[in-house]
Amino acid sequence: MADITCLPDQQCTTVHLVKEPTDWIELGHGVESWLTAAGLLVAGWWAYRTDWMKTRADARAERDLRERERKQREEQVAEQQRNREWEQTRIAREINEKFLDDDEVQQVLTLVDCDGDTCILTDASEKDAVKKYTFNCRNGEDAVAMRVVEKGSTIDEKQVFLRDCFDAWFYWMAVIEQYLQNGLIRQKDIAFPSDYYLRNLRTDKALYEACQHYITAYGLSPNALAFMKRFAASDAVASAPQPAA
Numbered sequence: 001m002a003d004i005t006c007l008p009d010q011q012c013t014t015v016h017l018v019k020e021p022t023d024w025i026e027l028g029h030g031v032e033s034w035l036t037a038a039g040l041l042v043a044g045w046w047a048y049r050t051d052w053m054k055t056r057a058d059a060r061a062e063r064d065l066r067e068r069e070r071k072q073r074e075e076q077v078a079e080q081q082r083n084r085e086w087e088q089t090r091i092a093r094e095i096n097e098k099f100l101d102d103d104e105v106q107q108v109l110t111l112v113d114c115d116g117d118t119c120i121l122t123d124a125s126e127k128d129a130v131k132k133y134t135f136n137c138r139n140g141e142d143a144v145a146m147r148v149v150e151k152g153s154t155i156d157e158k159q160v161f162l163r164d165c166f167d168a169w170f171y172w173m174a175v176i177e178q179y180l181q182n183g184l185i186r187q188k189d190i191a192f193p194s195d196y197y198l199r200n201l202r203t204d205k206a207l208y209e210a211c212q213h214y215i216t217a218y219g220l221s222p223n224a225l226a227f228m229k230r231f232a233a234s235d236a237v238a239s240a241p242q243p244a245a
Helices: 024-100 103-112 141-145 157-181 187-203 205-217 222-230 232-239
Strands: 002-005 013-016 118-123 131-136
Touching: 024 103, 024 157, 024 187, 103 118, 103 157, 103 187, 118 157, 131 141, 131 157, 141 157, 141 205, 157 187, 157 205, 157 222, 187 205, 187 222, 205 222, 222 232
Parallel strands: none
Antiparallel strands: 002 013, 118 131
């Protein structure tokens, strides 16, 4: 290749330029460096991608594990609750059976459930000397029997029997209330037949108030009063007017 150089007021000079040959070794080294850098970038990206995917997989596996553990805990709690409710129902049933198997309780429940003017109760405590007592409920003879009497006063045999029968009922009221307060049984499992008989007792205001005074005056368990009040709400529901069809 020729290069012509002309200086002012001088003769032009022709300079011949010689092109240097390509340095293939240097070029190869450059390409190699570029490929190495590219390889490192790809390797770095691939390692990052692998770690990222592993992290996502680990996070997903951990979430799945936590979800399975949560469901297992919920199932365990539900199973424990079912077992507890079954046990509460079983205990309530046993208490009701013993309560209704009490002869004196049966007599007072007969009185409370009586819808006639008179009610005949049976004292079978002595098999060879069964006694029967007639109470005139219309004139409040049952409420009179449950009155609080002064110390030293005497009451007749019929009234003593009725008071003994109510004492037995009050005892079972206190026992059941204690079970309810301790969470050993549920009210809905024990409601029948107690709710029914207490509603009947409350329909006789004089007798119901006499029972309350009796429990307080003679220092019986306050649980008996608490049990009597426990079902008071059911009266309001039962007496509430029903919506027109």
